[in-house]
Amino acid sequence: MTGLDDLPLRDDLRGSTPYGAPQKPVRIQLNVNENTHPVPDEVVNHVTAAVERAVRSVNRYPDREFTELREHLAAYLSDSEPSHPVTPEQVWAANGSNEVIQHVLQAFGGPGRRMLGFPPTYSMHSIIAAGTGTEWVTAHRDAEFRITPETAVAAIEREQPDIVVLCAPNNPTGTPLGLETIAAAYDATDGIVLVDEAYAEFMPAGHASALSLLPGRPRLAVSRTMSKAFAFAGARLGYLAADPALIDALRLVRLPYHLSAITQAAAVAALQQAPAMLATVEAIRAQRDRLLVELPTLGYSPHESWANFVLFGGVHDPRATFEYLLANDIIIRDVGLAQHLRVTAGTEAETSEFLDVLAKMPR
Incomplete structure (x- = not known):
């Protein structure tokens, strides 16, 4: 039987193992x-009706720019950070936040470029880096898995990464991350700073998100997901907020029509029911x-x-x-x-x- 060793696999992937959370x-x-x-029954019914309508035109390609979905995501983010509203032009979406992160690495990483992370952290960051040919470099955290501004800046100055990825809060530790650390990391690099806020809705009420740092920071990107607080993991919808120019860069690497009409319809319907979902x-x-x-x-x-x-x-x-x-x-x-x-x-x-x-x- 043929095995991986018998195939012309990329050298940098040999010996790697796929993501494998036990199921x-x-x-x-x-x-x-x-x-x-x-998921509440009223939401199930609303999403089901939306998906049924989408299926009636599924013989056609979906909206490549997922316009309606971006409008709803921007409205949701603006409601969560009313002092720092987000426009549809600042929003990107894909099949889970992992694909969003992959788009970022395809656009700004790749062979000869480096991404800096702070383990223990989300394991998919290094896996996506490997898949895009981006070198994964790491730095230590402080006590209790925290990252001070000084620690972040020192690591960036030492490693000179093209992308810095920070989890806020961190997975798998749950550790909070101060906005001052994110701001300091941004100021210390000319590269992209990606803040993974998959668990943002579970932060203490009233705590500012990294979304509040977006104005004036065109190299900052904040990714979110509907898999956690929205109870929508099986639908696979992740999204990102950033400067419109950064969003344009992601268009260069996305596959055509990467978000199906079914996914778009289901996500819009869920966002319309956000209070019930949350x-x-x-x-x-x-x-x-x-x-x-x-x-x-x-x-x-x-x-x-x-x-x-x-x-x-x-x-x-x-x-x-x-x-x-x-x-x-x-x-x-x-x-x-x-x-x-x-x-x-x-x-x-x-x-x-x-x-x-x-x-x-x-x-």
């Missing part, structure tokens, strides 16, 4: 930071904060989180703990950090069962 048919899935609350955010925050309070009573050490998950330390044997939970129909995530595991904040019932099972594990 197992268990009852309680708290491993990939989905919104575990079901109604669970406060409940998820409450379960996240509950984990932060109750895990220490079980002898674990959770880290501060502004996302919809909690990374907790003090795990003597992460693999054994993972397998014990799995045997009890619960899956969480081993992110490869020594003596740590990560758990998504689920519904109240899911969180309760996770804590109850964990409490019964022999230690």
Whole structure:
């Protein structure tokens, strides 16, 4: 049987492994930071009707510029940062924020260029870098997985990257990232600064997003997703806000008609129902904060989180703990950090069962 070694694979991809978060048919899935609350019936009905209308003209190519979707995304972002409104010309979208990030690297990375990240961070950043032939370089974080402006600037001056990627809040740690660090990173480079805000809706209410830094910073891009707070992971819709010139650069690398008419219709319909879609955010925050309070009573050490998950330390044997939970129909995530595991904040019932099972594990 032919294997990878028998194929003329690019040399820089040899030995690589694909992204592989476990997908197992268990009852309680708290491993990939989905919104575990079901989509409300009224939203299902609204999206279904929109998709049905789109199907009637699916013999035609979709709107290549996804005009209506950009208008709705711009309105949503402007509502979240009313003092710094976003226009449709500043918005880009693709099939999940991973494809958005890939477009950024295709346009501004590539062979002979470097992207700087700060592990532990979202694993797809380095994978997308590899896929686009962009060199992935790293720098250390400060205590408790934070990044100070001084740390960011020192790393940029040392590595001279073409792209700097920052997670705010960070995945897999949940760590907040100060706007002052983002601003300092921008001032320290002539390249692109990409802020991955996949979990922005779970930040404390009233906390400013990196969107507030966009004016006057044409090399700054802020990516978001509908996979998390919007409970729309299966629909695959990510988006980005940036200067219109940066958006023009992404047009150079996107595939023709990359967003299907079905995807566009479903996303617009979901955005029209944003209050209902986001109604669970406060409940998820409450379960996240509950984990932060109750895990220490079980002898674990959770880290501060502004996302919809909690990374907790003090795990003597992460693999054994993972397998014990799995045997009890619960899956969480081993992110490869020594003596740590990560758990998504689920519904109240899911969180309760996770804590109850964990409490019964022999230690």
